[in-house]
Amino acid sequence: MTLTLYNTxxxxxxxxxxxxxxxxxxxxCGVTVYDHCHVGHARACIVWDVVRRYLAWRGYEVxxxxxxxxxxxxxxxxxxxxxxxxAAVSERFIQAYFEDMARLNVMEADEYPRATHTLDGxxxxxxxxxxxxxxxxxxxxxxxxxxxxxxxxxxxxRKLEDMQAGASGRVxxxxxxxxxxxxxxxxxxxxxxxxxxxxxxxxxxxxxxxWHIECSAMVRDRLGDTIDIHAGGNDLIFPHHExxxxxxxxxxxxxxxxxxxxxxMVTVNGEKMSKSLGNFTTIRDxxxxxxxxPMAVRLFILQATYxxxxxxxxxxxxxxxxxxxxxxxxxxxxxxxxxxxxxxDVDDSSFGNPEYMRMPEDSKAVRxxxxxxxxxxxxxxxxxxxxxxxKDLQKESNxxxxxxKTLADPQTLRSQWQTxxxxxxxxxxxxxxxxxxxxxxxxxEAEIAALIQQRAVAKQAKNWAEGDRIRxxxxxxxxSLIDKPGGITDWIRESG
RNA sequence: GGCGGCAUCGCCAAGUGGUAAGGCAGAGGUCUGCAAAACCUCCACCCCCAGUUCGAAUCUGGGUGCCGCCUCCA
Numbered sequence: 282m283t284l285t286l287y288n289t290x291x292x293x294x295x296x297x298x299x300x301x302x303x304x305x306x307x308x309x310c311g312v313t314v315y316d317h318c319h320v321g322h323a324r325a326c327i328v329w330d331v332v333r334r335y336l337a338w339r340g341y342e343v344x345x346x347x348x349x350x351x352x353x354x355x356x357x358x359x360x361x362x363x364x365x366x367x368a369a370v371s372e373r374f375i376q377a378y379f380e381d382m383a384r385l386n387v388m389e390a391d392e393y394p395r396a397t398h399t400l401d402g403x404x405x406x407x408x409x410x411x412x413x414x415x416x417x418x419x420x421x422x423x424x425x426x427x428x429x430x431x432x433x434x435x436x437x438x439r440k441l442e443d444m445q446a447g448a449s450g451r452v453x454x455x456x457x458x459x460x461x462x463x464x465x466x467x468x469x470x471x472x473x474x475x476x477x478x479x480x481x482x483x484x485x486x487x488x489x490x491x492w493h494i495e496c497s498a499m500v501r502d503r504l505g506d507t508i509d510i511h512a513g514g515n516d517l518i519f520p521h522h523e524x525x526x527x528x529x530x531x532x533x534x535x536x537x538x539x540x541x542x543x544x545x546m547v548t549v550n551g552e553k554m555s556k557s558l559g560n561f562t563t564i565r566d567x568x569x570x571x572x573x574x575p576m577a578v579r580l581f582i583l584q585a586t587y588x589x590x591x592x593x594x595x596x597x598x599x600x601x602x603x604x605x606x607x608x609x610x611x612x613x614x615x616x617x618x619x620x621x622x623x624x625x626d627v628d629d630s631s632f633g634n635p636e637y638m639r640m641p642e643d644s645k646a647v648r649x650x651x652x653x654x655x656x657x658x659x660x661x662x663x664x665x666x667x668x669x670x671x672k673d674l675q676k677e678s679n680x681x682x683x684x685x686k687t688l689a690d691p692q693t694l695r696s697q698w699q700t701x702x703x704x705x706x707x708x709x710x711x712x713x714x715x716x717x718x719x720x721x722x723x724x725x726e727a728e729i730a731a732l733i734q735q736r737a738v739a740k741q742a743k744n745w746a747e748g749d750r751i752r753x754x755x756x757x758x759x760x761s762l763i764d765k766p767g768g769i770t771d772w773i774r775e776s777g
Numbered sequence: 778g779g780c781g782g783c784a785u786c787g788c789c790a791a792g793u794g795g796u797a798a799g800g801c802a803g804a805g806g807u808c809u810g811c812a813a814a815a816c817c818u819c820c821a822c823c824c825c826c827a828g829u830u831c832g833a834a835u836c837u838g839g840g841u842g843c844c845g846c847c848u849c850c851a
Contacts, residue, residue, distance in 0.1 A: 325851035514851030665799040
C-alpha cells in the first residue's frame, strides 16, 4: 500500500517517496500577519496539519516548518493607520494566530521562521543570484530576470509570451516599478528603502526584501536545498511559488521541492473568501460570536477533499455541528460506559489517550481509513469510516442507557472505540469528557421523582402542555425523561 | 485573451470501466399526544450531445454552466 499525493508540478497523483527514506521535510507557506486569520486560512492550516499528522502516523519522521511573512506593505499600512510599528502589528497577529490555531487543535510546527529573522539568508541568496546572472540591480532595487531561468512557468503551466500578451496593459499601468525592469514579468528581490519605512542595510543600499525571496531563503535556511513537500493555497501557485522555484533552483541547481501541494479556496456564495472582497469571517468570530464548535469547524473543512473549493455557509456549519454530535458520542463512549462495561483501567490517567491505545491495525476500518488517506489524503472517505464506527457506538451507547445492555460484547466495543479515537486523532478530532461540568445545584432524586409524579398527573388529564413544560424544565437541568410502556417514566442525567 | 480546475440525491460529498459509500435533512412502520431510544422499510439511471466498449458517473470528442490564477492573497 503506497501513499499517493497529487503533485501540482506534474499535475498528477504520484507515489510518495521522500528524498531520504523515512523522513519528510515539509514547508507550508503561512500567513502574512496583518490581521486575524479567516476561515480560508483555517482550512489551509487544518489541511496541512492533517497531512502532517497522517505522515507521522504512517511512520515518517516529519519536520514541519511554517513561516510568517512579517515584512509587507499591508502590515505597514496597518501600522501607519494605528500609529504603531510593523513589528508591533505583526507580533500581535502572530500571537492571535497561535491562539486561533490552538483552539482548532492545529499542532504547532517544528519551526516558525520569520522574514525579519532571515535577513542574512535573504541577502546571501540575492547576492548569489546576482553573481550567477539571474538578478540585476536597478536604482537600489534588485530584480529577478525571469527570462534567464529556463524552467520559468513549469509549476503554473504558463508561458512568458502568453502572460505578457494577455496582461501587459494592466501590469504596465499598475506597476510603478515598471521603468526599472528589463522585462515586465521580472519581479523584485530587494526594494530600496522608502522614507519612514523599516529598512535593512545591504550591498544594494538600504531596503527590504521582496515577498518571494523570503520563502526561498527560509526554506533553505531551515530545511536545505531540496525539501519533500511544499504546501500552500492554490492562489499562491502563481506567481509566488513559481518565483520561489526560479530563485531557489537557479541558485542551488537542485529541485526545490519534490512535491508541490495546494489546497483549494474557501468560497462564500461561490466566490473566494478574501479580505479584498470583504466576504470573510475570522476564526475568532466564527468561534466566539457565532459559537461554532472548533471540532465542527474541523469537520466542515475535512468533509471536503482538500483540493476542491469549499463553500462556507451557515447551513454547512450547522450540519457539521450535527455530525460532530454523533462523532462526539462515539469518541466519548469509553468514558461514558467504561465503568459499566467493566473496563478495569477507567481510572488510569492514560485511559482514553490515543497515544496509549492499541488498535487492531489490520481491521477493516483501519484498512479503509488508510486506503482513503493514501489516496491523496481523501478525508471525506476517511470520515466515512469514522462515522460508521461512531454511529455504531452511539447506538450501543443508547441501548446501554435505555435498555441497560448492548448488542456487542464489551471487548469488541472497546476495540471499536479505540479504533475510532486513534483514527480521529489523526484528523485532529478529539473529545474529552466535561470533567465537573458546571451545573447549578444538581437536582435531588426526590425532587425529580416529585416532578415526574406531577407530570404523570398532568398527562393523565391530557394536559400535554403542562406535561411538556415539566419535561423541558427537567431537561434544562440536565435530566432527560424516557416514557416507557405502562405509564412508567425513567430518567437519566445527561453526561453533557 | 492565456493557463488550470469543477459539474453525482433537498444540502455537503465519496466513487476513476462492471451496474451509485457516507454525513445532514426527509418519509412510512413496530408505538398507543409530544419527546427520547431501538429495529425495519423508503429516498439519484451521476449537466447535455455524440463516440469507444459486452458493459461508462467513470475513457474519447464536442457543447453548456460555474470557479480560481494571470495584481496582494491560504
